[in-house]
């Protein structure tokens with residue numbers, strides 16, 4: 001049942017387990033319980049009218065004598081593409097802008113300070129097709145494209161940091177494409193951009209036909225609400241990618257994604273959560289929802305029949321904390337906003353307890369990695 005028939009793991013457990021067992025299962029599966037946020041009824045009503053889910057949870061940290069709590073509210077948005085993929089490009093982009101306008105309005109009512117949309121949020125995830133037109137027409141300038149301008153307005157209106165992952169057209173460097181996240185400050189200024197470092201070559205994820213591995217390294221953005229980074233989708237399978245954002249000081253790492261059930265659903269709850277634990281930071285895993293159909297058939301290069309859809313994007317967006325606790329996921333089937341209140345003091349508190357930054361053998365790894373990437377390297381295997 002990889003499609004829309006299964007709403008979520010949480011709903012299933014809640015439906016079938018007696019309360020006492022449910023609490024134990026949640027303790028083991030999710031760690032320390034997150035507090036449910038009391039969200040404004042006007043926001044819940046607006047979400048219901050707009051047909052999207054709205055959930056809110058808070059992670060708490062211990063009180064300190066010398067630092068005040070550093071609370072920030074993040075909003076994770078997951079959604080389906082509202083119009084069919086063969087609708088005119090501008091119509092699809094406009095429909096997504098309108099959808100996000102409504103969603104961000106509700107997030108603002110819930111006090112969200114930093115909002116992040118899903119990977120390539122202005123388009124269907126058409127890279128499976130390997131066709132260039134019309135899909136490359138969704139690409140935009142990071143600096144002054146229509147989507148950046150739209151997000152700048154949202155940021156100014158709501159005093160919110162907006163993380164906007166788009167297909168970038170880089171006209172300063174030969175008009176090439178990139179898979180990029182634009183970070184817009186709460187003032188409305190473009191704070192900067194970061195690019196997807198790892199490009200999948202798996203199943204129908206034929207993204208290397210369109211753009212190359214990012215060339216901007218692992219930037220961290222100092223926002224009014226904390227230091228953030230963006231590890232785009234497939235980068236979540238690479239522990240060193242998370243590590244580098246963390247070494248640059250990220251307190252929250254967003255992972256805007258587009259991934260399908262058959263490929264990755266059993267990995268989904270593990271990877272971003274493990275990264276939060278390993279790097280003493282918060283991670284925010286965001287996935288799109290639904291099934292997208294394309295006008296022309298394509299194959300997966302595996303001898304199986306040609307098809308017109310990618311499979312089912314299973315949503316299930318969640319936030320994980322440095323102590324390993326996590327929120328429940330949003331549904332697998334519906335658009336939604338997950339609001340999470342984080343006390344960033346928890347990052348240093350967990351660092352002081354577990355000490356992974358202190359006990360990490362980075363110099364040793366750096367030395368050994370520098371050797372291992374040399375063309376004449378011989379693996380250090382001890383033989384009899």
Ligand SMILES: NC(=O)NCCC(=O)O
Pocket residue numbers: 119200205232233234235257258259260263264
């Ligand atoms: N968008 C993307 O990189 N998807 C690859 C598949 C996965 O990482 O689960």
